[in-house]
Amino acid sequence: MTATDRPAGEIGGAGRGRTAVAVFVAGLRQYARTPVLLAMLAVFPAYLIVAFSRLTPETTVPLSVPGDGTEIVALSELYAVVLTPMVGALVGGLAGLFLVRAARGADGRLVVAGASSRALVAARLALVAAVGVLVAAVGVAAAATTYVPERPAVLFGATLLAAVNYGLLGGLAALVVDRLAGVYLVLFGTMIDFFLLQNPLADDGDLARYLPGHAPTELAVDGGFSTAVSAAPALSGLAFTALLGAVTVLALGRSLRTS
Amino acid sequence: MPNKENSSDDGPGDRTVLRARDIEKTYASRVPLVGRTVEVLDGADLTLRAGEIVGIVGANGSGKSTLLEILVGSLAPDAGRVERSGTVGWCPQEPRLYDRLTVAETIDLFGTAYGLSEAEAADARDRLADRLDFERFLDYQVRHLSGGNRQKVNLAVALLHDPDVLLLDEPYTGFDWETYLAFWDLTADLTERGTAVAIISHFVSERERFDRVYELRDGTLTERDSAAATGDATDGSVADPSAAAVDGDGSGGEGLGDADGTDRSPGTGEVV
Amino acid sequence: MATTGTGRATADRLTTGTAAHLRSFLREPVHLALLVAMPPLVVEGYGRAMSSFPEMPFVSTVPATLGRVNGAVFAAAFLAGLIGLFQVVAARRADDRLAICGFDRATLLASRLGAVLAVALAGAVVTFAVLRWQVTPEAPLVALGALVLAGATYGLLGILLGAVLPRELEGSLALVFVADLDTFLASGLVDVDTALVRALPLHYPHELFRAAVLEGSVATADLRGAVASLAVLLVAVLLVYTRVAGGDHA
Numbered sequence: 001m002t003a004t005d006r007p008a009g010e011i012g013g014a015g016r017g018r019t020a021v022a023v024f025v026a027g028l029r030q031y032a033r034t035p036v037l038l039a040m041l042a043v044f045p046a047y048l049i050v051a052f053s054r055l056t057p058e059t060t061v062p063l064s065v066p067g068d069g070t071e072i073v074a075l076s077e078l079y080a081v082v083l084t085p086m087v088g089a090l091v092g093g094l095a096g097l098f099l100v101r102a103a104r105g106a107d108g109r110l111v112v113a114g115a116s117s118r119a120l121v122a123a124r125l126a127l128v129a130a131v132g133v134l135v136a137a138v139g140v141a142a143a144a145t146t147y148v149p150e151r152p153a154v155l156f157g158a159t160l161l162a163a164v165n166y167g168l169l170g171g172l173a174a175l176v177v178d179r180l181a182g183v184y185l186v187l188f189g190t191m192i193d194f195f196l197l198q199n200p201l202a203d204d205g206d207l208a209r210y211l212p213g214h215a216p217t218e219l220a221v222d223g224g225f226s227t228a229v230s231a232a233p234a235l236s237g238l239a240f241t242a243l244l245g246a247v248t249v250l251a252l253g254r255s256l257r258t259s
Numbered sequence: 260m261p262n263k264e265n266s267s268d269d270g271p272g273d274r275t276v277l278r279a280r281d282i283e284k285t286y287a288s289r290v291p292l293v294g295r296t297v298e299v300l301d302g303a304d305l306t307l308r309a310g311e312i313v314g315i316v317g318a319n320g321s322g323k324s325t326l327l328e329i330l331v332g333s334l335a336p337d338a339g340r341v342e343r344s345g346t347v348g349w350c351p352q353e354p355r356l357y358d359r360l361t362v363a364e365t366i367d368l369f370g371t372a373y374g375l376s377e378a379e380a381a382d383a384r385d386r387l388a389d390r391l392d393f394e395r396f397l398d399y400q401v402r403h404l405s406g407g408n409r410q411k412v413n414l415a416v417a418l419l420h421d422p423d424v425l426l427l428d429e430p431y432t433g434f435d436w437e438t439y440l441a442f443w444d445l446t447a448d449l450t451e452r453g454t455a456v457a458i459i460s461h462f463v464s465e466r467e468r469f470d471r472v473y474e475l476r477d478g479t480l481t482e483r484d485s486a487a488a489t490g491d492a493t494d495g496s497v498a499d500p501s502a503a504a505v506d507g508d509g510s511g512g513e514g515l516g517d518a519d520g521t522d523r524s525p526g527t528g529e530v531v
Numbered sequence: 532m533a534t535t536g537t538g539r540a541t542a543d544r545l546t547t548g549t550a551a552h553l554r555s556f557l558r559e560p561v562h563l564a565l566l567v568a569m570p571p572l573v574v575e576g577y578g579r580a581m582s583s584f585p586e587m588p589f590v591s592t593v594p595a596t597l598g599r600v601n602g603a604v605f606a607a608a609f610l611a612g613l614i615g616l617f618q619v620v621a622a623r624r625a626d627d628r629l630a631i632c633g634f635d636r637a638t639l640l641a642s643r644l645g646a647v648l649a650v651a652l653a654g655a656v657v658t659f660a661v662l663r664w665q666v667t668p669e670a671p672l673v674a675l676g677a678l679v680l681a682g683a684t685y686g687l688l689g690i691l692l693g694a695v696l697p698r699e700l701e702g703s704l705a706l707v708f709v710a711d712l713d714t715f716l717a718s719g720l721v722d723v724d725t726a727l728v729r730a731l732p733l734h735y736p737h738e739l740f741r742a743a744v745l746e747g748s749v750a751t752a753d754l755r756g757a758v759a760s761l762a763v764l765l766v767a768v769l770l771v772y773t774r775v776a777g778g779d780h781a
Contacts (some may be wrong), residue, residue: 018371019371019372022367022368022371022372023368026357026360026364026368029359029360029364030357030358030359030360033359033400034359036700036701036704040704043708047708047712055715102357102358102359103357105351105353105355106355106356106357108333108355109333109349109351109355109356109369109416110368110369110372111333111372112331112332112333112347112349113349113369113372113373113416113420114372114373114374115371115372177561178561179700180559180561180699180700180703181560181561181564183700183703183704184561184564184565187704187707188569188572191576192572192576195576195580196576196579196580199579199580
């Protein structure tokens with residue numbers, strides 16, 4: 001007899017790599033088979049980036065660009081650029097929320113069956129990153145219909161960063177609240193962060209710099225309008241993501257082991 | 260005691276495959292002063308031996324599902340210890356499956372978790388799909404299955420890896436009559452091979468099938484005579500108007516049937 | 532099963548039904564949280580976001596104030612739209628059964644609409660209070676009435692949306708978009724005045740609200756337009772509800 005506090009199957013589980021890949025592929029399938037997630041991938045960019053930027057009044061505004069100083073830019077172009085990471089955050093956040101929430105009971109059972117909780121967590125993080133890549137590509141393409149950024153790759157990176165940050169937060173929210181509450185948290189949370197507090201035309205308040213949207217927005221503005229690279233937003237963004245990632249790994253892992 | 264010959268009978272060294280001692284569990288409200296605190300288990304002890312079928316009965320809300328989750332390791336007890344030997348298969352009361360995967364994909368995924376090769380998982384899938392009659396649903400997403408079929412898949416996932424211990428929480432909810440009988444055939448085969456099976460059941464008339472029956476009441480488990488008190492519904496299980504058990508092949512006996520001889524599906528109560 | 536009752540029995544059923552529907556809605560913690568948190572978030576949020584907008588030639592007020600006005604209309608509309616959506620989702624599940632048990636359909640529908648109106652009222656009051664913190668309406672009672680009208684309009688729209696998309700989550704996401712786009716187009720931020728824009732549900736309530744807040748006036752044409760919108764939506768709701776909650780039973 002083996003005295004153990006661990007779930008029944010974990011001692012004899014499958015290779016972690018194989019499990020992680022299997023769970024990742026299963027997660028992609030679930031994403032592709034969830035119509036509301038796919039719809040958001042199309043609707044958010046179309047509405048928030050394309051339609052909104054095109055309906056913005058025709059006027060110019062002075063903008064402080066991290067690498068380049070102050071420039072005069074068209075308001076519509078500014079919104080096309082700053083709303084792209086916001087869309088990434090929305091889509092990523094909702095994907096993280098939905099996928100973790102939907103899998104909660106089943107993931108625990110998979111661990112009991114022998115899957116390594118670490119492999120499961122790794123697969124979920126990879127899924128968040130994959131969704132981030134997808135929405136970043138769609139978002140930059142949507143923005144480019146209004147305004148072609150100076151450096152599209154940097155805007156892509158900013159959007160990916162936003163999507164991953166909010167994907168992790170969505171996953172964390174899924175552990176605590178139900179889907180409906182989580183949706184509103186992500187929806188209004190991203191709007192407050194990106195649309196209000198990170199608005200480049202407003203004062204850069206103290207609170208804004210500590211929020212997940214800060215680095216992606218700075219990076220997006222840089223990539224949208226600057227010819228010179230400022231590494232600071234990217235570095236601070238990655239540090240923030242690493243910290244958030246660590247918290248998520250701990251929380252998810254804990255929730256999978258035993259309740 | 261249909262499986263008595265299968266259970267290990269070596270006296271003091273009989274092969275115990277699962278032992279739980281002094282299990283305690285309380286569900287406390289997350290918000291202070293709001294909601295209820297419920298002490299579900301308060302020093303529960305249980306033993307399973309190879310090759311036997313054990314029933315666990317108790318009133319609704321008595322903590323049976325919680326006990327099973329603790330035995331399998333999905334839930335941590337507040338106190339006490341669970342010792343397990345060998346592999347465990349768990350069939351929870353709600354099908355904890357991925358709604359948007361097909362049945363085949365689900366089995367592949369859990370097969371991977373169990374450490375089965377692709378060929379082994381496929382073989383187990385085909386075998387169980389045939390036995391439990393869900394072959395034609397292999398390409399259906401789980402969310403598109405009826406309740407009964409979903410439960411078949413739920414059970415199949417627990418059986419994939421031929422576990423040494425099977426912990427089943429009301430495994431035949433929604434089963435049609437044929438599948439219900441197939442389930443007991445399958446259980447008989449498993450115990451013959453030495454698998455220990457614990458089933459949470461509400462049906463008093465099934466007590467003849469169990470080697471031993473535990474009753475969960477007031478947070479503790481008491482072993483009851485499996486042949487005792489048919490018609491005693493004080494534990495909350497369904498009383499059977501007829502006294503005899505159902506034979507494994509469905510013949511003879513009156514089983515769950517009404518006095519006029521009609522049979523009813525155990526999961527739905529519908530006349531078969 | 533046809534059920535006849537005295538006027539008192541009908542009134543009892545109406546009260547019981549309305550209270551039950553309201554309780555169901557408010558016992559979802561997120562709804563309560565939205566009722567309290569959303570108005571300040573949206574009113575101030577829109578205000579701050581628009582404070583960066585330039586003053587536009589076709590808009591006669593400070594952008595930040597316009598933002599708060601827009602936010603108020605959105606908040607009042609969305610909250611009522613949400614309960615409308617939830618009412619029809621619940622109606623699908625249970626109203627047919629309730630009718631078989633003796634709750635006559637007309638009273639059932641009236642109780643659902645009563646719940647929608649109650650939330651529209653509550654949402655309007657909370658939103659108005661938030662707006663009042665930064666903006667002093669010229670005609671406060673009229674402004675409040677316009678918000679209730681916006682809420683009632685979207686409560687009915689929420690019911691129609693729920694009939695098409697009978698899922699709480701997806702429906703409420705769609706409602707956010709619809710309400711946001713409607714508010715934006717009704718706001719006057721975009722210099723467009725077409726028949727299509729005037730036909731949108733929030734066009735007249737928004738005009739009424741803006742005029743009441745900023746000018747202290749009521750344009751009877753706008754009032755007629757808002758009431759006509761409401762009437763059209765009500766007829767649509769009557770037709771939809773009959774379909775959704777099942778036909779008559781003997």
